[in-house]
Amino acid sequence: MKFKGIIFDLDGTLVNSLEDISDAMNTVLQSLNFPTHSYDAYQYFIGSGLRNLVSKALPASNNTDQQIETCFESMIKEYREICTFKTKPYNGIVELLDHLATQDFKLAVFSNKADELTKKIAAEIFPDYFDAAIGLSTESLKKPNPFEAIEISKNWNLKPEEIIFIGDSDIDMLTANNANMFPVGVSWGYRTEKELTESGAKVVINNPSDLLLIL
Structure with a gap:
């Protein structure tokens, strides 16, 4: 064939695009005083969509559907501005x-x-x-x-x-x-x-x- x-x-x-994605999500996490993650960690968060990435990046104690949706919207807003900075x-x-x-x-x-x-x-x-x-x-x-x-x-x-x-x-x-x-x-x-x-x-x-x- x-x-x-x-x-x-x-x-x-x-x-x-690892660094731009990671930077955007870490900015959201920092704004909420949640722990951030390394680029190596984000390497395994990528692949199933940004909403899924947000869920994986959030602390287990703050992983409600409402929290995921709120952080997803914030992450998209942040990432939209920087998505070609380092990519x-x-x-x-x-x-x-x-x-x-x-x-x-x-x-x-x-x-x-x-x-x-x-x-x-x-x-x-x-x-x-x-x-x-x-x-x-x-x-x-x-x-x-x-x-x-x-x-x-x-x-x-x-x-x-x-x-x-x-x-x-x-x-x-x-x-x-x-x-x-x-x-x-x-x-x-x-x-x-x-x-x-x-x-x-x-x-x-x-x-x-x-x-x-x-x-």
Whole structure:
């Protein structure tokens, strides 16, 4: 099967956004006199959406639904202002996208980050590369639900098996398999190669250029 499209996860795959996300959440925690967390800790909070991250970052004694919602709104407000301050593409990503663009591959982003922020980061850091940048707008459609990935394949008029789904987490590999797309893990993100393989990655690549070997 010849691959004709590629769907990328955003955080941990295309961009290293760990510090901006962590800084925004820590600002909220500091404002409430709650304990803050290190960047290493946030590495394991990322992947299932920012509301989930807020829940993990809050103290267990202050983890009510109301507290989560209030802090989520504060975190989004803070993060919206700084979401591209420290966030940068991983080495080799821009060169990979440049090459793919010359080969007429269909390219899209699908993230569990809020849809507004996914679109903002994709547009500011990667202008003109992607046919679509889809984030989370409805909790029920959050990865590993494959609905949005399948909708992208329909818009491209491609079969799911003609599409590579590339990401850095178990959630991404589960999404790819649920959508019947080819799951490729990346080792430079927020999870280990072992976790990616155990979650269904067919291949784990160590550099963006390694994707060309699959193509």
